[in-house]
Amino acid sequence: xxxxxxxxxxxxxxxxxxxxxxFAPIVLAYRQQADGMQNIIESGIDAGFDRLQSLxxxxxxxxSVAANANGGQSVVVLAxxxxxxxxxxxxxxxxxxxxxxxxxxxxxxxxxxxFHVSAAPGSEAGQVNLGLFQRGIxxxxxxxxxxxxxxxxxxxxxxxxxxxxxxxxxGLWPATxxxxxxxxxxxxxxxxxxxxxxxxx
Numbered sequence: 001x002x003x004x005x006x007x008x009x010x011x012x013x014x015x016x017x018x019x020x021x022x023f024a025p026i027v028l029a030y031r032q033q034a035d036g037m038q039n040i041i042e043s044g045i046d047a048g049f050d051r052l053q054s055l056x057x058x059x060x061x062x063x064s065v066a067a068n069a070n071g072g073q074s075v076v077v078l079a080x081x082x083x084x085x086x087x088x089x090x091x092x093x094x095x096x097x098x099x100x101x102x103x104x105x106x107x108x109x110x111x112x113x114x115f116h117v118s119a120a121p122g123s124e125a126g127q128v129n130l131g132l133f134q135r136g137i138x139x140x141x142x143x144x145x146x147x148x149x150x151x152x153x154x155x156x157x158x159x160x161x162x163x164x165x166x167x168x169x170x171g172l173w174p175a176t177x178x179x180x181x182x183x184x185x186x187x188x189x190x191x192x193x194x195x196x197x198x199x200x201x
Contacts, residue, residue, distance in 0.1 A: 058091025095171030127175035
């Protein structure tokens with residue numbers, strides 16, 4: 001039997017259908033967000049070429065794209081100014097900013113960060129500055145490390161001082177100026193470690 005427009009059941013079904021149309025996308029989006037956060041917790045953050053090609057370059061740093069030995073592409077980072085040079089505005093060098101979702105997941109933890117970096121073709125780069133930056137850290141967050149000759153990634157533990165930060169940059173700055181010190185960046189990988197006690201929120 002067909003429902004008439006004045007049947008109470010018709011309106012009840014209509015309300016239910018409308019509610020389903022409204023809430024189904026919300027529930028789906030929530031599940032996708034939860035899955036994305038869980039994936040960051042379990043698998044970490046893996047920034048390969050697709051993400052690194054949009055690396056942000058601060059004052060004193062120049063980036064370009066070049067072919068690598070594996071037939072793929074890498075990002076080349078070259079320093080035009082020395083780290084801490086007073087003639088340029090302080091920056092985080094060449095860096096990837098974390099997304100809001102990534103930031104929400106990893107803040108409040110120490111981080112294990114792997115930099116897959118080597119000397120660029122024709123370069124004799126031997127060292128690179130690595131760092132993590134939040135509000136209030138500035139250029140005091142740098143660590144000078146040697147670039148492994150065997151192609152192994154550089155692994156450093158970084159401890160953000162704030163559990164709730166507006167931004168979170170992970171960057172690098174070659175230790176030698178110009179082409180002789182250019183480095184090739186293939187990947188940055190970030191994994192969460194133990195929770196930390198945070199100061200100055």
